[in-house]
Amino acid sequence: MTHNTPLSPRPLHQLTDGRRRLMTTAQLRAHGVSAAEADAQCRPGGPWQQLLPNVVLLHPGPPTSDERLHAVLLYAARERSGRSGPGVTASVPVQPGGEDEPAAPYAEAMVTGLAALTLHGFSTTPPLPSLEVIDVLVPRLRRLRTTGCARVVRTAALPSAQLITGVPVAPVARALADAVAELTDAGVVRRLLTEAVRGGHCEPAAVVRELNRARLLSRPHVVDAVDSLVAEGRALAEQRLYRMVREHGLPEPLWNVDLRLPGGPHLGGVDAFWPEHSVALELDTRAHRQQEDEALRAEHARKREHLERLGVTVVHLTPRKVRDRPEHQAAVVRTALMAAGDREPAAYVVVLPR
Structure with missing residues (x-):
């Protein structure tokens, strides 16, 4: 052969x-x-x-x-x-x-x-x-x-x-x-989305992007489940942020506060604020529909620019970064706190509970 x-x-x-x-x-x-x-x-x-x-x-x-x-x-x-x-x-x-x-x-x-x-x-x-x-x-x-x-x-x-x-x-x-x-059962949809976030399978923003891409956010039972998903993701992200501050020896900030000028306009809410350093931290857990995202992005950009003009450093973190690289994100915050002494004194701002 x-x-x-x-x-x-x-x-x-x-x-x-x-x-x-x-x-x-x-x-x-x-x-x-x-x-x-x-x-x-x-x-x-x-x-x-x-x-x-x-x-x-x-x-x-x-x-x-x-x-x-x-x-x-x-x-x-x-x-x-x-x-x-x-x-x-x-x-x-x-x-x-x-x-x-x-x-x-x-x-x-x-x-x-x-x-x-x-x-x-x-x-x-x-x-x-x-x-x-x-x-x-x-x-x-x-x-x-x-x-x-x-x-x-x-x-x-x-x-x-x-x-x-x-x-x-x-x-x-x-x-x-x-x-x-x-699926048409609102309870089933909510349980699936909640497990996706609570089980650490993916971030809320990734889920909402796919739901938006599939044009499912017009269905009322899906919108209700997304609201629960965002709340669940927000709570988990905040827990990870608290743990990051404690485990990496960062100074304890004022948590979830509103900032405003004395007798002046409201400057916006932040997730953490170190008043002695004039450093604010924002945790971006936005995961809603695209048109809402565009308005929210514009609002957040205006707030950040206003605060920075007043001398307040704004540190922006995402839930994924806090989850996957907490030591790196803690170093970013620590660097911002250490640099406070090299900056011009910030304007005085009033801090209120949010």
Whole structure:
């Protein structure tokens, strides 16, 4: 036999050796199984079953949760064909554990929605076996239809998938938006959004950006859940800020105060203020709708400029920075406090509880 001699197709019985439990019809053809033979094997009472269009389960029993996930991905994955010509079939990725597994087995397809949140470790989402459908995210121009246990979700901008137990999964914020799009129960939506923040899966701003992008913020039950989400995120961010000040030995500030000029206008509220240093700190927990954000950004910019003209240094921190790099953010605050002695004395401001 020369190196150019084609390999013989694997015998049919070897395809059900326990290592490969899902195959596409293209893969079956590559192993010498014709469409007619595959159909015969998938007849009622036969050893195989067609789980989704062009996806065959190579055993007669009910599919496991893992098999359903990978079947949905096999159905949605773009087939990558080689050179065209007679006898050349598309090479479709196989599930992890099968031979010939490529490095990125499900290019342009990832699990999203409730199934993705369950894979991310959410406790408020249903277990995988109880989900009737599995949402799969694909590029907008893919020509696929929702069928069986696969619900197709399209997007103009595909996010980077996270690999969880061999399954490509949409990031939490995107998976949340896709799940919320199918939910009408306000309590369920609120619980999902709250767990996303309380469980440290993502920041409120990231969730609201995805909800806004999906045009879900016009739904009253989603707006109510977002209000709870923002409050939850605010409380967690403040707790982390208090911990950062204590654990990194910063002077204790006046917390959550309003500033105003004596007998003059209100200058605005700040999250922390060191009056002896004329340093104010603002924790940016804004996460509302885009049009509100624009007005809030303009208001915050005016407040900051006014305070700095009066000689008050304004330190701006985000919840993510406080969460991920508290030592760095503490150093930023400490530097601002130490630089107070090198500045011109600030104007006198009145400090009131907020």
